[in-house]
Structures are given as C-alpha cells and as structure tokens.
Amino acid sequence: MFRISRVTDYGIVVMAHLAERGDGDSHNARELAEDTQLPAPVVSKILKSLTRAGLLVSQRGSKGGYSLARSPREIPVVEMITALEGPVGITECTTHPGTCAQEANCQVRDPWQRINGAVHAALAKITLADLAKPFEASGPFVSLVGMEGDALGRAASDERRSE
Amino acid sequence: MFRISRVTDYGIVVMAHLAERGDGDSHNARELAEDTQLPAPVVSKILKSLTRAGLLVSQRGSKGGYSLARSPREIPVVEMITALEGPVGITECTTHPGTCAQEANCQVRDPWQRINGAVHAALAKITLADLAKPFEASGPFVSLVGMEGDALGRAASDERRSE
C-alpha cells in the first residue's frame, strides 16, 4: 500500500519523544513505552534496531537506557526509516539489483531510479527536529521540501477520488 | 520496506509499453503480457484495475483490448500507483483517519502529513510520458522533481551504509 510499516511509525514516535525531552539522559524501554502508550516488547525491539543503526546509544545495566546518538537536527527521517525497515527503494531493482529478470530490457528502470532518488532526497531533508517540534519548525520546513501551497490539497483530493 | 508492490511495478511497465506504441489502437491482455514478458493472468488483473481507475479504456469482444484513456503526458505516476495499491499514504492516519488510538495526542501526525504531501507531490509531477521515453525526457525531468545534482549519490551511499 505504499506505506511505512507500523514499527517504523512507532519508532518515529519514540524518537520524537526522546527529542522533545531535550535532556541527554537515558530512558529505559519500559519508561518510553509508558510515555508513548505503545506495547512495551515492541518498543524494546524498536529501540534495539535504532541502536544498531547508530541513531541511539544504549547503556546497559541498572540505571541503563537509551538516548539520542546525535542532535535531532542531525537525524534525517530517511535514516530512521532505513534503520527500521531496510533501504528505502520504490522498486525491487532499486534495492536489490539483479533480482529482476526484466532488468536488462526494462524501459522504465532508469526513471524509477530517479523517482526513488527524489523521494529519498525529500525524506533526507526532514530531520527529527522537524517532527519533534512541529509548530516551531513548520514554517521553514514546508519550503524545505519544495512543496508549493496547494500540494497538500491536491494530494488529499486525489486520495478521496480513488476510494 | 517502503516499496511499491509488484503489481504496481508491473502495471507501470504495461502502461509504459502502451505509451511507447503511441498508436491509439487497443491491445488485448494476452498480447501485452507477451510483449512485456509478464505472467498473463496478472497482467489481465492489472489491466482491469487500471480500467476501473479510468486510466485505460477497454473494448470488449472480438478485436477488443485496452488503450490509454488519455495522453501519456496527462497520466501522473501517482495516479497509477493509487489505482493499483490504493491511496498513497505514508502513515495509517494519512489514509484512514480515526483508526489510530494515539491520534488525539500524537505529536508527529502533522509533520507526517506534510512529508506525505511532499512525496505525493513528487509522484504527481512525473507522468507516464517521462517513464516511457526516458532518454528524451530525462533532462527536464530531473529539474522537474526538484532534485539537486548529488541527491542520487547521497541516496545510494545511505542505502549502502545501512546493509
């Protein structure tokens, strides 16, 4: 359905929550699950993935927990998505070259790579800081992604028409 | 994995093939499946979806088949994707408002809507014509989606790093 998975969505919520705290303190999985109202085992799993990807740093043992590895402004959305559901790629041949039998005589591969690049670039420009402080950042944010005024309106009407 | 489904991919290939023909003639499902080297039943199913969405027109009976409903230049990529896998929406609350329990106190909903709008807008700007004639259209196409020179390069390195 061209959607991000639920774990990714959860992951963003947790990261945003961590970013809003602002403190460099580490928070344990149970606490984060409670704060975000998400199922604890899932949150724990997500935190591990984000740590492995280098977006969080973990501290083991008593008084352990997780904290942001960098400042929110330096964590692009695309990295969070990549960490939680693998490489961002619109088509199969983008992420796994060689697995498509039609690749040799495919007429649309090259443009798809560019479309993918455009989506990728858009997601790379948005950072965790933009998500965590929506009202503060929304002004510059909109212009950042190169979206003209009526883009959202048109998008919404497109979706409505298709249902 | 933040990918479009395989049927959508196939659908684009079929549409591009039709666009390349250029003639307004209708081509039947079997013929299109052969030309594109894709499984016939799947192609047939895809053609029906695209027809229902108004992107193709069908002609029944002997000598029947499918043809483009409009000129390739007037068929945006986002419509093809929408036709084949439902409304484009990054998160659940984008496509189905009200189904997320956290919606009321969600801190990231609004920015996600904008990100979604940006992706949506990018996909709305690319038309079937851009996909069907890649080399002709690649010049203006790149500038069209607002992607600067090194965007693809950075995207690729991001993906590599994450695996």
Place this chain on the structure above:
DNA sequence: ATTTACAGGACCTAATTGGTCCGATATCTT
C-alpha cells in the same frame, strides 16, 4: 451461433508483519 476478449470475483499459497518471550550479558548498588 460461434468465437474472442473483458468483468468480476473466489480462491490458494507464500511471504511479511506485528507482537511476545526467553536466556545471556553488562552494569550499578549494596
């Protein structure tokens, strides 16, 4: 009337996702 080809589903299988749980290891406190 027969043939051709689309329309609309039902249906099955395989893969992915969402979610839980457990043993091992690291760290802090007492």
Place this chain on the structure above:
DNA sequence: AAGATATCGGACCAATTAGGTCCTGTAAAT
C-alpha cells in the same frame, strides 16, 4: 561478592497481506 536492573540477540507464533491462478458471466464481432 551478590543481587537487581536493563539491554542484546534471537527464536517463535498468529494474523495479515501480497502474488498469482482460475472460473463464470457478459459484450462485441464475424
């Protein structure tokens, strides 16, 4: 040193979704 706390890594399961096939009905041409 001992115990409590928390992450680490992975196994595991249920439910959903995707990929793909097939069948019956209907419209159009010969």
